[in-house]
Amino acid sequence: MTNQYYEFFCPVKVIAGKAALEHIPYELTGLGAKRPMIVTDKGVRAAGLLDPVIAACEESGLDIISIYDDVPPDSSTGVVKEIAGIYRREKCDSLIAVGGGSAIDTAKAVNILVSEGGDNIAEYSGAGIIKHPLKPFLVVPTTAGTGSEVTSVAVITDTAKSVKLPFTSSFLLPNAAVIDPRMTLTLPPHITAATAMDAMTHATEAFTCMAKNPLSDAYATAAIKKISTSLLKVMDNPKDSDNRLELAQASTMAGIAFSNSMVGLVHALGHATGAICHLPHGMCMSLYLPYVLEYNLETIRAPLGELLLYLEGPEVYATTPASRRAEASISALRKLRDELFKRCKLPRTLKETGSVEEHQLDTIAEMAMDDGSMMFNPKEVTLEDARAVLKRAWA
Amino acid sequence: MLAKRIQPMAFQARRLYVELMFQVMGRALQAVSEIDATVQKEARALPEGFLFEMMVMPDGPRLIVEHIGNGRFHYHSGSAPRPVDLSIQFKHIAHAFLVLSFQEKTAVAFANDRMLVDGDISYAIRMTRILNRLESFILPRLVAKRAVKEYPANLHLPEKLLSAARIYLKVASNFVDTVRT
Structure with missing residues (x-):
């Protein structure tokens, strides 16, 4: 008997497809909520993405009581406190996050304050601090990549102390994730590409890192197949709502996979690069993915x-000798990145980003060594190994 | 019938083994921080006075070490002098036994959700690297390979034997000192 053991948890109701937004009033009413507050950012509002959400609610006689549309890209403790204040003043009873990772994380943190009480979100930082279910909470993602709608984590910056505060609790998970193709239809090409590659990385690392398990494997492979099939179609025809929906579902599936089996070195390097060079997370994921897979190759x-079956389809899989399939998978990912570079200049090397200096590589490597994702990388990583991967990713 | 009688003894033996291993590891952590430059370099990044605990939930055996500065650890044989800064908690004594009897690697135990981290995750990663380094020194290569994700390729026999001997000597004298006091 092996020591194999795993845990898998995802209680989020997924509401996906055509006219999914129109289910919001029913879902909220079912949770006993009558006075929802929307948490979003200026970009989402300017793109007109709130209009169908508001219309869907008002048509069913559910008024949106308050809209906070000023969530910054890196949300802070101050913003969370401000939104919680408005929520209480307006006597709201539920939250709807509409946006990407930042808006969703902010809404998760606001939900802690308005449910547990107090004004200082930092008091709830850490794992397992929250012991009770929170207020009704729905998430409407407007990017197809982060998977935040199905993760039990939020990260908020404590501006006074210049540190990022992590919050981990299964109670942070929303009651439902609403995936409607209308919400990602206007996403610009470079963000579409970067966020889809973020989801691709979530799924690939979930499938190859130490905490992989049969259930997360199923979600990861399905997500990879959807992204491989749909991403270039969407890049060529951004208004292709069917394939947009495929990408959005893939993002959620990859989110379910990685939140249950964690990620590895790609994320450790990506987090460090994002913090030091301020590069978007999805771009870092796309950039590092093949280099890290090459580093881990013999272990995975x-x-x-x-x-390869999910990246290239059954014909290519069947005609590739089993001993070459791992290399062929990396080649498939490289080919996809080349196509994305042709279409939207999504960088494939650190040099191509134009935002990273070669002398920063050592600092990135050192910071990556202390990243939590390092624990789950299938191969032990030394500082020299991390430096070597970064050198290969440089140019 | 016989199995029913033996079971409580087996549970008791398992608890005693975990307690003993925590005592050895705590003292060995102090010892390795006194002799190994790599461990000292890793530990220097921890704040002075930083208290690290490894324990079995809810109130089982535990080991507590303090970073007393300059990369050196001090083992606390009793309870922590103040609230700990980082706690790695096994969910059950059975999970601690799996790790401490080298049936499951520390990283695999994390991946299998056998234990939780309460505190700064980056410090937990650093402490895990230190524990891995310690285990590579003090365990025979074949056993160490079962305990750590990857046995360090640059750790050769003479260095390993010399370091292990010095660590075990320090652990033994620490035990004797504890008994005397």
Whole structure:
């Protein structure tokens, strides 16, 4: 008998497809909520993405009581406190996050304050601090990549202390994630590409890292197949709502996979690069993915080889010898990145980003060594190894 | 019938083993921080007075070490002098036994959700690297390979034997000192 053991948890109701937004009033009413507050950012509002959400609610006689549309890209403790104040003043009873990772994380943090009480969100930082279910909470993602709608984590910056505060609790998970193709239809090409590659990385690392398990494997492979099939179609025809929906579902599926089996070195390097060079997360993921897979290759040969089926389809999988499938999977990812570079200049190397200096690589490597994702990378990483991967990713 | 009688003894033996291993590891952490430059370099990044705990939930055996500065650890044989800064908590004594009897690697135990981290995750990663380094020194290579994700390629036999001997000597004298006091 092996020591194999795993845990898998995802209680989020997924509401996906055409006219999914129109289910929001029913879902909220079912949760006993009558006075929802929307948390979003200026970009989402300017793109007109709130209009169908508001219309869907008002048509069913559910008034949106308050809209906070000023969530910054890196949300802070001050913003969370301000939104919680408005929520209480307006006597709201539920939250709807409409946006990307920042808006969703902010709404998760606001939900802690308005449910547990107090004004200082920092008091709830850490794992397992929250012991009770929070207020009714729905998430409407407007990017197809972060998977935040199905993760039990939020990260908020404490501006006074210049530190990022992590919050981890299964109670942070929303009651439902509403995935409607209308919400990602206007996403610009470079953000579409970067966020889809973020989801691709979530799924690939979930499938190849140490905490992989049969349930997260199923979500990861399905997500990879959807992204491989739909991403370039959407890049060529941004108004293709069917394939937009495929990408949005893939993002949620990859989110379910990685929140249950964690991620590895790609994320450790990406987090450090994002913090030091202020590069978007999805771009970092796309950039590092093949280099890290090459580094891990001999440890993950079997699962990586299996991914060829989902990356390239059954014909290519069947005609590739089993001993070459892992390398072929990496080639497939490289080919996808080349196509994305042709279409929207999504960088494939650190040099191509134009935002990273070569002398910063050591600092990135050192910071990556202390990242939590490092624990789950299948191969032990030394500082020299991290430096070597960064050098390969440089140019 | 016999199995029913033996079971409580087996549970008791398992608890005693975990307690003993925590005592050895705590003292060995102090010892390795006194002799190994790599461990000292890793530990220097921890704040002075930083208290690290490894324990079995809810109130089982535990080891507590303090970073007393300059990369050196001090083992606290009793309870912590103040609230700990970082706690790695096994969910059950059975999970601690799996790790401490080298049936499951520390990283695999994390991946399998056998334990929780309460505190700064980056410090937990650093402490895990230190524990791995310690285990690579004090365990025979074949056993160490079962305990750590990857046995360090640059750790050769003479260095390993010399370091292990010095660590075990320090652990033994620490035990004797504890008994005397």
